[in-house]
Amino acid sequence: MELKTYRVKKSRRVSAVLLAAVITGCFSALLADTLKVITEHYEESFLEKLHHNPYLIFIIPLFGLTIIHVLRYFLFHNKANKGIKEVLDTINKNAHTLPAYKIPSHYFNGFLTVIFGGSTGIEVSTVVSTAAIGALSSRKVDYLRRYRTALVCGGLAAGVTALFNAPVAGFLFAFEVFTRKKSKLHHAVVATAVLTSFLVTHFFFYHQIFHFAVTDWQLDALPYIVLLGILAGLNSVYLTKSVLFFKKFFAALPNDHTRILGGSLLISTLIFFVPHLYGEGYAGIKNVFTYAQAPSPAIVFSVLALLLLKPVATSVTLGAGGDGGVFAPSLFIGAFLGMLVCSILNHFFGLGLIPVNFVLIGMAAVLSGSIHAPFTSIFLVCALADNYVLFIPIVIASLVSKWVASAIFADSVYTYQVKQAG
Template sequence: MNTSTTSSYRHKKVRRTVTVLAAAAVVGVFSAIVADTLKVITEHYEHDFVHRLAENQYLIFFLPFIGFTTIHILRQFLFKNKPNKGIKEVLDSINNGGKTLPAYKIPSHYFNGFLTVIFGGSTGIEVSTVVATASIGALSSHKVGHLNKYRTDLVCAGLAAGVTALFNAPIAGFMFAFEVFTRKRNKTHLAALATAIFTSYILTRYFFYVKVFNFEVTVWHKEALPYFVLLGILAGFNSVFLTKSVLFCKKFFGTLRNDYVKIIAGSLIISTLIFFFPSLYGEGYSGIKNLTSITQPSDLYILLPFVVILFLKPIATSVTLGAGGDGGVFAPSLFIGAFLGLITALTLNYFFHLDLIALNFIIIGMAAVLSGSIHAPLTSIFLVCAIADNYVLFIPIVIASLVSWLVAHFIFPYTVYTYKATV
């Protein structure tokens, strides 16, 4: 009798595990489709609008207003008039027992993220994708009765698959779920993550894969190690500035009770900033690509516009999010890090004749600022290595990312995801 009972229990356990893994595979497929299609159409229309701005730069005074207004109308009449809280709502779903992510979060974040970026909002689609794909995982967990107890596993599987698809970075997808959302280590959880990530990676690799950047990294020199530490320290300060800017603007715009005042004010600020500094438009990846062609200037005054952009990007991102845009700090952190890395390398070369490789500092800066912004150094390390499509800079990236994370955590031990939840 006991043997029979034990056998029956094992059979049920195996069957449930197989069901969870099957659900995770389906989540991985749908998450990849959501992430990849959002990436493709956003890049297409963002480039189209940037091209139109080159023909008539005054269009910028209309585009953000159109984007924010459309998002407001959709939110009010189609998406239950509830604001999108980004990563925080996923954390709430995981940490608060019975609370789940409703199905409307999938189209809500998909379309709002798309509209925010293509109309000039100075952020990216990464957080919109993460929440949408996490919602796919949550939806799958309550479509089959006994899967509800595995909701956290499937939510994490969805968001990990989303990050994997966006950057073709499976290890970064896994680390993001582990560092930011849950530290669960049981076999079912790990297997669900691995299954969703694998299906997402395969689908993306063979049907949607396009390199985000074409970096040609060949070598780094150990003599530059102290300067990588310096870059990490500077990145930590910049990360905190980004975090506090976002928190301040969200609080400030939250005091504006009239939604249209909020939209008009936010649109006007963003339009003005982009009018004078076009690289602040959207996620800013084209601005990062342009940095790779810059050589050592004969006069540091040439770097002044880059310093101004470094300061203005957190403000533009914060206003975008405060005024009702959908997004987060992923793309802005990469953008800020790239500019910080370039400025650091060229300034050190100018004053100390160090012959530092600017491209290396651009890439390392991207990882360092992202690490300090989201307090997830492992995610940042493997994500930027995936972006660079090699591990030549792995050691410098590790050093700068860890230093940035420690500095940022020491100055301000919260991220834009955790601040309101803990204070």
């Protein structure tokens, strides 16, 4: 009789946790999808205004960073958002670093950062907000507290799923970056949140971010795919070290006003001369094939400028108080790196490589090296391509990039921050 009672209680507890995962997944999808839609709309609107008056760029980032500072001071406890570190502390250190106000804080700060020109994306803002939804659900019911880690991971995985319509990538992201817990219930909670998010997004918000026509890949291109993976690893390290350097640099400045003024001026100047640095950079990725022609000195110089300056613009944005991370910048850098490598090899060696393939492989490889999560990157980019034709070359390049990046610099932006904090 006691055994039967125990099993009934356990069954009810599991059902309650899975119901909490469904609720977490649903709210996470709504948050991620609405943030994606409104950010895309207003970013396009501001870009259109800049086409007519490019000098507005010297006002827009200053305005955005100022609003973020004012909101933080008056509404969000005057505490700076620390991005992924907040989630890692909640999971690994059992810290209460994801209070309810982190949901609107990251939501609005991520939105304001990107639409006003900050050279980053909304992915990390979304991840922290949706992780906070999972943490909040675990605090509302006493017996759910022991499942806080699972619900936090479910929330952040649901957020990634909604942003990219990539459920496998969302699931893997939770385990590659945050926790490798092996309990069946933990896996079930994350999977339930991901599935719920995927269904909500698919039926109410889905639209393809990019339209890549991928049909085939060449076996004899493998050596050049490995080369792209090596170069992607080097670019990943450059991005990571840029972020760490500029965060430290801006943290050493005497006050917030200096950070905002100096940071916005740097961002404005960079975007004025290289407009593709504005915001997430997805508009730039959509136009990457305009660089598929023979690599003239002007084209090579333009692409190299993007590869060198995008990490700087991203790092300055984050250091000056913007909200975001390295997801979108990594995809941007990878797309242009892949196009440059393909164009040069085709022009000088007549290899006949397929540009769209190298663009997608480059996106996955740089993201893999930047966040040290190759399998997340593989399935995320396959979801962006809306097929798995390039699965094998993407796996090869992503693993090579991760290995190169780790060999040069053992930490990602996430793990380095955690070590410094400890």
